[in-house]
Each structure stands twice: as structure tokens, then as C-alpha cells.
Amino acid sequence: MSFYTSLNGLKNAQTDLNVISHNIANSETTGFKKSRVAFADVVATSILTNPSLTQGIGATVQKISQEFSLGPIEQTGSALDVTVNGDGFFSIKSPLSGQTKYTRNGSFSVNGTGNVVSASGDRLQLFPTDATGTITSNTQVDAVIPQTNAAGSNFAGVTISLDGAVTASYGDGTNTVVGKIALAAFIAPDGLKQLGSSDWAATGLSGAPTYGAPGTGQFGGLLSGSLERSNVDIAEELVGLITAQRNFQANAKAIDTATQISQTIINIHS
Incomplete structure (x- = not known):
């Protein structure tokens, strides 16, 4: 399960990077309005699941919203x-x-x-x-x-x-x-x-x-x-870019760790 959870995280981070890149690319576009990604957690349970033992299964893109605040x-x-x-x-x-x-x-x-x-x-x-x-x-x-x-x-x-x-x-x-x-x-x-x-x-x-x-x-x-002018704030977008990059790296590291654990288990049985 950890592979798929982290894979969803990678996809979400990539979506965030794409939206931020689009904002930055249009920072000089007249009348352009920036967008922002909103995420939501994903949980799968049943009526027999103990609420105190519920595990999440990752996150998903809930919405890519446009911000129509007035530009310079x-x-x-x-x-x-x-x-x-x-x-x-x-x-x-x-x-x-x-x-x-x-x-x-x-x-x-x-x-x-x-x-x-x-x-x-x-x-x-x-x-x-x-x-x-x-x-x-x-x-x-x-x-x-x-x-x-x-x-x-x-x-x-x-x-x-x-x-x-x-x-x-x-x-x-x-x-x-x-x-x-x-x-x-x-x-x-x-x-x-x-x-x-x-x-x-x-x-x-x-x-x-x-x-x-x-x-x-x-x-x-x-x-x-x-x-x-465009309402894109370059400083704000660069901070978001760094955050999205860190999220991508963290999910990639989680996949790498899960791979190492799986390999260790395989080696024990072999």
C-alpha cells in the first residue's frame, strides 16, 4: 500500500509543480490570473473498521482554483x-x-x-x-x-x-x-x-x-x-516551488524506503 500512497503523492507534487510553473511562465502576461492547487486526504474505511486504527491511503487533487484578485x-x-x-x-x-x-x-x-x-x-x-x-x-x-x-x-x-x-x-x-x-x-x-x-x-x-x-x-x-498586469507574485511562487519540490523528494524517498524494506524481506526468505 505504501508504494501506491507515495505514488499518489508524487503525482500530486507534480501537479503542484505544473501549476506553479504555469503561473511563473505567465508572470508578465497582461490580465493573467494565477491558479492554486488544493489537496484532500483519502481515507478508505468500512462500518467494521475501528476508527482509532484507520489509516489514510494518500492524498488527491481536490481543486485547481483561480484567483481573480486585482493585478498591478x-x-x-x-x-x-x-x-x-x-x-x-x-x-x-x-x-x-x-x-x-x-x-x-x-x-x-x-x-x-x-x-x-x-x-x-x-x-x-x-x-x-x-x-x-x-x-x-x-x-x-x-x-x-x-x-x-x-x-x-x-x-x-x-x-x-x-x-x-x-x-x-x-x-x-x-x-x-x-x-x-x-x-x-x-x-x-x-x-x-x-x-x-x-x-x-x-x-x-x-x-x-x-x-x-x-x-x-x-x-x-x-x-x-x-x-x-498578471497577479502572480514571483516571490510567493518561488516559495511554493521549493515546497512542492520538497514534497516530491519526500514521496520519492518514501518509495525508496519501501523498496529497501521489501528487498530485505525477500532476502530473508531466500
Whole structure:
């Protein structure tokens, strides 16, 4: 039994090392959220087992949880770099599959067709507004910047205000509010499915998203001209790396000791 107990320990330590390595590798990834492994002991008993003589049979990975604490804020000065100062996520949609994704990476740009897109090419979602910036519908639309305004003047630039209003500027000095950024929030964000590229998808564990404008409810306000860095603490991860390495070595030593005991017994009978 000791072989299998220690083998489970080796596998668990390897899982811990894998998660920590992934965290460290993404310490400079914009909008990345670190993960942590939770373990649980495993006990096998029956109604005839004396509780005072119960032996455990090792440990198992209970959960790999994500931590959505706010990462450090880096000032970039770019008009389309935005940080959510709260619990909200940017809502983006894939132009190919139509899948709605959620991200904390607020590094956006305008592509050749006028769409405001993420680094992965997914389109930022907005609430439509009237000329005064008042939201007119809860149905989300793609953020599209018109190439020219009603007077025929060419596009000159775009800005995102603290309340989420996306405003296009034109060569004749006029401004047009395209819409307001739609933020999403979840009752259990650690249940979101990781998609890579700092994107997540809703699952049954996370619950359905609720949407709102920046600066309302739990969504949080926006910080324009800045990006949220990874929330990975390198010093903390290195300490965890040392601990996981020690756990791996200890379980390997337990297997070695069990092997020596078995060999001794074999030698006695031979």
C-alpha cells in the first residue's frame, strides 16, 4: 500500500509543480490570473473498521482554483488600453465562431474594418447609446468605428472614457459616441473555463453572466490609458516551488524506503 500512497503523492507534487510553473511562465502576461492547487486526504474505511486504527491511503487533487484578485496597474498612455477597477470582465465575441468570451486584458486596437478588437482579434462588445451617451438597449453590439461621419469627414482617433463611452473623433473636430463598454460579472468567477490568451468562457459552475455599464454595481469603473498586469507574485511562487519540490523528494524517498524494506524481506526468505 505504501508504494501506491507515495505514488499518489508524487503525482500530486507534480501537479503542484505544473501549476506553479504555469503561473511563473505567465508572470508578465497582461490580465493573467494565477491558479492554486488544493489537496484532500483519502481515507478508505468500512462500518467494521475501528476508527482509532484507520489509516489514510494518500492524498488527491481536490481543486485547481483561480484567483481573480486585482493585478498591478501599468500606465501605458494608449487611448485604447483600459483596466477594469473592480470585478467586471470585458465582453468580447469571436468573429469566426460567434462565441462570447470574457477577459481582463484591456489592450484593444482598431482593425482595418473599423472594429475595436482584442489582441486575439475578438470584437469588443458595447451597449448602444444615443448622441448624448445614454444607453438605449441592453442588446450588445460590436464596437465599430465609422470611417467617416455624417458630414463626410475622415476618422481621426478614438478614446474610451472612465464611464466606458467609446468616442470617435473626426477631422472636422466633431465627436461621435459609438456606444458604452458592456462589462460582465459572475457569481462564482473561479468556475470560469480558461480558454488561453487571458480569455474565459462561462460554465455552469460560474453561473450566467450579468451585464452592466462601468461604474455601476459590482462591475467596477474603468482606468483609461492603463493595463492590468498578471497577479502572480514571483516571490510567493518561488516559495511554493521549493515546497512542492520538497514534497516530491519526500514521496520519492518514501518509495525508496519501501523498496529497501521489501528487498530485505525477500532476502530473508531466500
